[in-house]
Amino acid sequence: MSTLLEVSGVSVTFDGFRAINNLSFQIGAAELRAVIGPNGAGKTTFMDIVTGKTRPDEGRVLWGEKSVSLLGLNEAQIAREGVGRKFQRPTVFEDQTVADNLMVALKKDRGPLAVLLFRPTPEDHTRVEELASEIGLSDHLQTQAGILSHGQKQWLEIGMLLAQEPRLLLVDEPAAGMTGPERDHTTELLKEAAKTRAVVVVEHDMDFVRKLNCKVTVLHEGSVLAEGSLDHVTSNQEVIDVYLGR
């Protein structure tokens, strides 16, 4: 299996606190992966590094077949390379309709002039409708995103990420605050997405991780503690000590 993202030997320190400590991580081109770990294990910082929000003190972050280093790129450039990021708190443009939110996210030229002259084609509208039906918001295309429910906003944000057509999707606690049926829908969305791209899900909720039914990476104090199937890592004594036992 070809490697899409390779993080190796990465460390980052905030005011003396070592948030990420010699972390190495790999993910293939079409793979679903869950990243778990206690608070402060460095899950969000890991995402910040991959998406360019935080610069590591040392280490490498290599991307794609040509092994491009992501460290020299800014957030927008990394996003254009094909890395999509879902925030923990649902982050959509509340002031705009669901259709507008999706239209802005569609993979198109991102330059100011191209966007200024942009007029949506019928194909673009079709694509937006397809995405809306995928995330279950077909009936809400003209709804202001701000009045959607919490779960619907989470889906809209996932839809926006899919519209971006990323090769790697980083998803931070997508199931937080969702009801049972909403979680099931979210699970389906992520599993479906992972058929054609890499999806990394950071999650606290073990039930949700079990439903994802994928390889699991356990982080602890900024580095990988264990990796493998959920049953494999949950039977690991170290993992039980630092995380599950509490």
Place this chain on the structure above:
Amino acid sequence: MGNLIKTNRSVPIVLALLAGFALLVTVLSEAYGSGGLSVSLTKTLGMTVCLCIIALSMDMVWGYSGILSLGHFAFFALGGYMIGMWLMYARTEDVIAASLAQGQLPATPAELNDAIAVQIFGVVGGDSFPWMWAFSHSLVAQLALVVLVPGILAFVFGWLAFRSRVTGVYLSILTQAMTLALSLYLFQNDTGLRGNNGLSGLQNIPGAEAIPQSQISIWFLWASIAALALAYVFAAWVMSGKFGNVIRGIRDDEARVRFLGYSVEGYKLFVFVVSAIMAGVAGALYYPQAGIINPDELAPIASIYLAVWVAIGGRGRLYGAVIGAAVVSLLSTWFTGGRAPDINLGFYTIQWVDWWTVLLGLGFVLVTLFAPKGLGGLVDLMTRKGEAK
């Protein structure tokens, strides 16, 4: 265009209102109509229209992009200075050439040039042209500078500020510092723009000495209305499509836009520069009507007033900015122009010249508390009711 009207229904209404306004002032003007409208009132109206243009540009930057610029009058005044240089040079040249023609020998170009320089810069002890007047003899060049100088200043300032991710109140303070620094610099006599004297006599249009001000004033009013109409259509076009969605996205959640792959800095810079150019053009139309420009015009308070107009009018809606600028600046003229009757309370007389700012402050607080979307928000409310869901 059809699409623009569909997404922004205020465009045809505003254009129709502006056309009606142009017709009304023409019918009432001294030059072409009944004469009910005095020249000074015509000029006041024309200047108010220019203030509506800079309010539009402020709304693009603040209301839509979320960048609270407190230095936009710097761009406005620079536009005014650029056109003022040509007006002053060409007008002085006419006067000097006429007086030298009285002499026995025709003046050489060098003598003429020196005489103009002494005439313009004598007041600050100068007798030659500073470098920045190099193109002042050319109307075309100075018109280009009306666009270029504010545009380049905004580009350099914006590039430095946005690239360093300066946002929020820190950016506001920086813009404030920019206009204050520029103002203090221009106050010095040796900076080349006549220090605190500024440029004056700008109402005298070179080559149009025979045309009365009653006529010139109405021409400028027309030009200002046309410029406002153009600016309105342009702003509505920019903000109506996907660009507007990205811009409002940046205002509401900058990080989300960035992680979608948009270069947030590039977009901010684009809007900032475009709005600075709009402000510069507005200034170039304003100061020939005002007749004089001096560094006081760049004082930070002017730009703060601009933010107040837009806030009272309702930011994030273009007609809000226009309403706010028109209503507040006209009221301001009325109250501070000595027309408003003073109120005698017996023990104290309320003189509006002094108390107007108090009234404005009170109005600002009331709008913020009871109509957070501004006067433009009230218009929204009325039109929504009309639609009756």
